[in-house]
Amino acid sequence: MDEIFGIPAPLLFGQLLLGLINGAFYAMLSLGLAVIFGLLNIVNLAHGALFMMGAFVAWMLLNYAGLGYWWAMLLSPVIVGLFGMALEKLFISRLYKLDHLYGLLLTFGLALVIEGVFRNYYGSSGLPYRIPDQLQGAWDLGFMFMPVYRGWVVIAALIFCLTTWLVIEKTRLGAYLRAATENAPLVQAFGVNVPRMVTLTYGGGVALAALAGVLAAPIYSVNPQMGTNLIIVVFAVVVIGGMGSILGAVLTGFTLGVVEGLTKVFWPEASATVIFVIMAIVLLARPAGLFGRA
């Protein structure tokens, strides 16, 4: 019965697939962090809190407005994104000329406030959220029993990540964005409203976190601390990937999800630590991260 080596192949495939699903969340969150970091040079410690907000807004839409999952998928990122833009305008924008560490401290404070407020009004034990009817049930893949919703998570995450990548790499807006990352004053001199673009970028990164939150709501407990648990792992993912490239963030996210999934089969006790161990190794070999620019 013990599972050290003689793992049946179906179980292994199953775990690989599950790893991919977790990787989808890592990818979406580290992508948002990377986008924000790229342009704003801010490590958004509030990212976990905003991920949590995404899930909560989905719950609120259902319970206060009667709007279901698909509406939440559309509205929750918009609402949280707007909230993020307000945060950027009110607080974060005042720090751009300062050391980056102040941005980290500020967003840490914001995360504490947001989580505290939600805990105060909605308690700590969590709220129920159903899997939408269209995505109920499961496929029998032969080697495992695959819930439809999990499949949807991977597909949706891939779509969102790809879209973000396309927007940044292939559109005019993305070109401005990349240019502003390199040299903001020059781009401003060409008549591009850089501050507005920065606000929009922050909103966009936050909206990605909120989307991940909506995706998570039906399968994880919706509670105020749901983001905190995830975000520290995502930080490690970001350090491993390096924040140089968008694609790097996505690839690292998925890969580490799979690595973690495999660890859960061979040595479950170590599955939380494995990412940090990889991080230490990568730091020794490539301090800038796998995809980062030194």
Added chain:
Amino acid sequence: MSPDTSLTTATPGAALGRPAASRPDELGLWGFTRAQLGALAVLIVFLVVAPFWLYPVFLMKLLCFALFASAFNLLIGYVGLLSFGHAAYFGMGGYLAGHAAKVWGLPPELSILTGAAVAGGLGAVFGWLAIRRSGIYFAMITLALAQMVYFFCVQAPFTGGEDGIQQIPRGTLLGFIGLQDDMAMYWFVAAIFLAGFLLIHRIVHSPFGQVIKAIRENEPRTTSLGYRTDDYKLVTFILSATLAGVAGGTKSLVFGIATLTDVHWAMSGEVVLMTLVGGLGTVFGPLVGAAVIVTMQNYLAEMGAWVTVIQGAIFVACVLAFRRGIVGEIGNLLRVKL
């Protein structure tokens, strides 16, 4: 509040917590300026008088956190490195000191030294990894490593899991001073604090301290002057971790407990908050900041769930409007360096 121009600088590598001095240092006794000597006198008078009108256990807690914040400040205020994982050293110092005192039956001074040594060793390994990057990467790496320590502490048998190590004996100092009495313990803690505090001050004002401040101001230039900056950073990191371990070990003896709270990342956040509120890169700032935050936690306990919200709000307010912190602002007002 209008943007604070003295800290507003667009040069890369501009330092966090550059002291708000506007007059050259007038060197007095032991490298203290005259204003600092005044403040030190106030501090010593406070240490002597306070236990007679404030609650001694509360004061000891405050001093432990003040030492912890001062150790943290050594890294952020003088090298400009923000460690977001200092709870690891504080907490491990506490666990080891507690274990040494309870299971090995070591006297208090050796227990604390054990805690400090382990914290220092941990700091050496983590520092060696973390100083490969700077800025926010450094913060994230220290956070992630500290999180590993947390996992270790949750699972390791000697930490007692979520029960923690309970009923740690305070023991007998040097074999003849019983520390059961709160006042006796208080003088012991006050002495440790003062020693740590003066040591940090000494480090900062030594030639070594001049080099680390130079690294904060401009690392490439310091390198070009022939200093091996990584070595300096690492040594400071180890010193900071060791002193954090002393603070943690002392705290676990004061309360007789060592628990997961002290290794949790929220504790790392708290020490950043203390230093920020008091004033980054000021000698007395961490002390004042620790006093404010510890007192607040005590008073806010009756406020229930709003504690974290208020702490967060203070964070935001400090970053936006009072980046110099309380002591920094006072120093700026009086035009002295504190």
Added chain:
Amino acid sequence: MTGVARRDLLGAAGLAAAASALPGRRARAQARTTIRIGVLTDMSGPYRDATGPGSVVCTQQAAAEFSGRGFNIEVISADHQNKPDVGSNLARQWFDQGVDAIVDIPTSSVALSIAAIAREKNKVFLNSGAATSDLTGAQCSPNTIHWTYDTYMLAKGTGGAITRAGGDTWFFITADYAFGHALERDTANFVRAAGGQVLGAVRYPFPQTTDFSAFVLQAQASRAKVLGMANASTDTVNTIKAAREFGLHRNMRFAALLMGVIDIHALGLELGQGLLLTESFYWDLNDRTRAFTARIRPNNQNRPPAMVPAGCYGATLHYLKAVADMGAERAKASGVEVVQRMKAMPCDDDAFGPGRIREDGRKLHPAYLFQVKTPQESSGTWDYYKVVATTPGEEAFRPLNEGGCAFIRS
């Protein structure tokens, strides 16, 4: 009712003003003695919903029901923020400022440290919220009463009863830390004692796990009849969500080793249905619990009390009875004496019914194995449980001689 509330507020404000001030400042001379009860609980952390404000309301209720017996009762409350140092600092100050008993204290680390302080200061510690059976075992104290539940009771109530009911092969998903290990070990012992078999266990890293699907799949592969979840709160909810998603409910029964009515509320009946769990209090158990619930609801955001707050009520009420019995002045003088009196008097309250307190401080009352109703069976919000089995009070807890409590042997 409002009068009580206002007095409590004033009390809290007064103490807040005096906090960290002079040790040993005496209360102003009063015509009647005042018994001060401090509720130290989790207002801002993960246990807030299961304890927190509910515990305060239930303690106040006990005080209100007992007012007018020749002494004043003052209830104050504070948030220990799940930090043992904050908790023990507050407890010391409270005790020094004339608080006679501290109630609740979820989080084992805080509870154990405050038990030591209560003993040192010779006050009374009425624990309801902490799970560790060490409070009446290795770290027992003549000043402690452990009222509501402990890990041993949970393991026995769930493990033994389910195995006897035919769920004789188990697989555990266990949080990899002392609490999870203890729950798994104790439950496995009861499973084996009842003739069952443990087919396997998987230990996941705590607290950094949000996705349980990998562990759920391993449980499925074991073909056990019962899935035992040796974890708590959010982790249990996430485990159940994943287990249902992967269809484990078709051929496995789910046993949550530590779960409360609040968690079921969070989970929803659709996911929670069929779940087996042990508690010592449920609001809809009998006429007396329903009457008690009717008194609490108006002050508790119209929610019925959960198990831990109900324990705060029962413990406080019994404490006040003992105080009235021996006289408030004497009760203030010695915590040990009050606790001895509490142990000597039979207990009876609306929440837990008749019972007694054992020499080691363990309150004995029945433990109930509940099954969560299906959405069809439930008549509405909060109608969640049906009783499957009852373990009598004398059998529900760890036998006196197995606890290793020091002052019992002597």
